[in-house]
Amino acid sequence: MKFIETAKIYGHLISFLATQNRYNLSYHPGAIDRNRFITAAEAAKQIPDGSTVISVGMGGHARCSILFRAIRNSYLKDKTPKNLTWMTVSAQGGRGKAPGTVEEVAVSGLIKEYISGHVETAHKQLEMGANKEIEIHILPQGEITQILHNQSEGNTTSLSEIGIGTFLDPDLGGNTAATPHSTKSYVKKNGDLLEYSLPKIDVALFNAPYADSEGNIYFKNASAITEIREAALAANYNGGKVIATVSKIIEKDETSISLSSKHVTHIVVNPANEQTASIKQKKYWPMFTEGAKECMEKSIAKMNTINKITSYTPKRGPVENVLARMAASLFVKVAQKGNLVNLGIGLPEEVGRLVYEGGLFDDFTFSSETGVYGGLPASGLFFGGAINPQKMYSSAWIFNHYKTSLDITVLGTLQVDSKGNVNVSKRGEGVKNYVGPGGFMNIADSAKTIIFIGSWMAKAEFKLKDGKLTLIKKGIPKFVDEVLEVTFNAKAALKRGKTVYYVTTVGIFKLTEKGPELIQVMPGIDVKKDILEASTAKIQISENLELVPESITTGNGYKLAWD
Structure with missing residues (x-):
């Protein structure tokens, strides 16, 4: 983004911060x-x-x-x-x-x-x-x-x-x-x-x-x-x-x-x-309005600049970038052209970014639980909106539409357990740690294919070098024997024929009748030490376990494409 455009955004934010706490509660428009x-x-x-x-x-x-x-x-x-x-x-x-x-x-x-x-x-x-x-x-x-x-x-x-x-x-x-x-x-x-x-x-x-x-x-x-x-x-x-x-x-x-x-x-x-x-x-931004045809690159740069300045979107490191590439590659592998898609907040937003940068954006219809339909899902501070949305419906309409038409979703996680159940609604004990499910339960229930994405451990330290990942310091396991709260029931999902994946820092798991099964592992990760012994969850290992491709681990030659 050009310096003058960046300066305008800084000015915009300074003006907003200076006036955001001012309210004229006595204002009336006059003769009316x-x-x-x-x-x-x-x-x-x-x-x-x-x-x-x-x-x-x-x-x-x-x-x-x-x-x-x-x-x-x-x-x-x-x-x-x-x-x-x-x-x-x-x-x-x-x-x-x-x-x-x-x-x-x-x-x-x-x-x-x-x-x-x-x-x-x-x-x-x-x-x-x-x-x-x-x-x-x-x-x-x-x-x-x-x-x-x-x-x-x-x-x-x-x-x-x-x-x-x-x-x-x-x-x-x-x-x-x-x-x-x-x-x-x-x-x-x-x-x-x-x-x-x-x-x-x-x-x-x-x-x-x-x-x-x-x-x-x-x-x-x-x-x-x-x-x-x-x-x-x-x-x-x-x-x-x-x-x-x-x-x-x-x-x-x-x-x-x-x-x-x-x-x-x-x-x-x-x-x-x-x-x-x-x-x-x-002084509305046209890029967020129904039927907008704004320059996508300029709009994305504008949105990203605000998210960066406000620190609303966290800075992604090399390990998280690999995680995003894993999820995006899996997404394109299991999705089909014309699919209706919902992306959650946080790491799922990175999948949308990579799909756009990979030139496949026009092959999908993205949507949000706000009712915003089409366009590129907005991230960070503007989550729930979209750049150049095709239509705007109500929240009630979109949730009902999802019941029959949602093909694939990418959602974040807090915990996954031995059965494949997912918790997104409770961070810990006590009322102050409550999150709530948001639209997660309706979205996951409606989608035919679900890709969960999240870090393998909280507060862990990983080192990525030459495409190989090393667990330097163990953290708090996110794959546990039993989640704090079941927000997604894995058994019910399998019974209804859903395909479910879990993309993590150490590799990709697929939901089976026995629970999550590791189907791809990051190079450098010791399955026994870094996965089986580092988690309290009971994890299955695929007989055909693959390594995550080098193009994903290094980014060299990484490209999203239809098979």
Whole structure:
């Protein structure tokens, strides 16, 4: 990237950091319907005590930042609204650092319960849960979006096979509670299926790009839609309120209306609203919008520069680069042209990068659980979006589409056990170590082929020299006899005919009836010492064990190509 472009991005971030904690809660656009268009401070007063509130969005996409701050300030000043049950579909926290996230409402007395698919970034909610100030409940993202859809038709439950044989299965002592002191669970057995439920949505909050003077909402130039429509219609059916925040008022365009004014109770205009993390809607980046045709190389460089400056995407070393090449080569080997693909956050993003750099990007359709469809999956700070996406659907739509159409997924792991079960939802003991499954369970359940990718050990030291890998210092095994929590049930996956791989620092494993079987090993790795004796998991060794090719271990002559 040219110096001048890099300088612009630094300026962009400096401006963002200087203003990210400023909110004009009293701003009103002026001569316009005063009943529908209200200030953020007034919006906070519209939320009844004891109600169930859902805030829409994922990560940096469509954050309701000004509403979070207004609700917080209202409670601190006037003790209202209070005792709220707060719901999100996915991650909306700032890891205890960033302002303008759902952590703004993590105040004792303001919320009494937090329900989400992913809680790792909501540090303040986790702290409240650990202190027994609130209950925290976890549901798969796909089930939350399905229930939102169902609530718009008068049904507060969802019947599903998702979660059977996992930490959510009541037959195995499972439930939705992440806090030991919780008094309820939102899942129960119903025949051969699990029945998930959620409280009725009383208030839906969302951030959309624009509204017209009549109150119609426009998604044009958004980076993701997520579950805006489902949340609004659920609140409508329940006789609740829908409060939107938009960046500005535009001229009415009947052909472009995304959500009719009849579904929206109040609108807060905030000129400082974001399109996505750090990017103001008024200066939106076209590369993240539906149907964009921006220069891919320039867009990638722009995205990568921000991720590098903010350190949101970790710097990958030689060993991790080999890991990524292993996974990308396996991906191309088992995938087919035209496949619909989902990539998880972290190391799976590296697979997308290599597929693009290898010239095979156009042979696949990539997608995200946000509903973003097509284009190159955005990484790091912008995960959930895409560069030049073809279409934008809702989260509920994409999860339902995945059930019949998702061909292959690449997902990260925390632990793998002797049976091949995977844990991604719990880092350790205690509420503060809880992560949640996010969209993982629905995605893994839908995909025909699953490639898990993760390091062999945590905090281990490896040395890569001349294409050979040496384990210098052992760390904490990630392949264990029994995972802390089953988020993916291997036996159920095999029963349904899925093909499952585990790509690790030391080699590639394939799921068999006996558990993970090592089918490729890194040159330099001693199978007995570095794998069998370094892990508490029971691991099978293939009779046809192969070495990872030199092109992968060194990168020399590495090329992705169809057979």
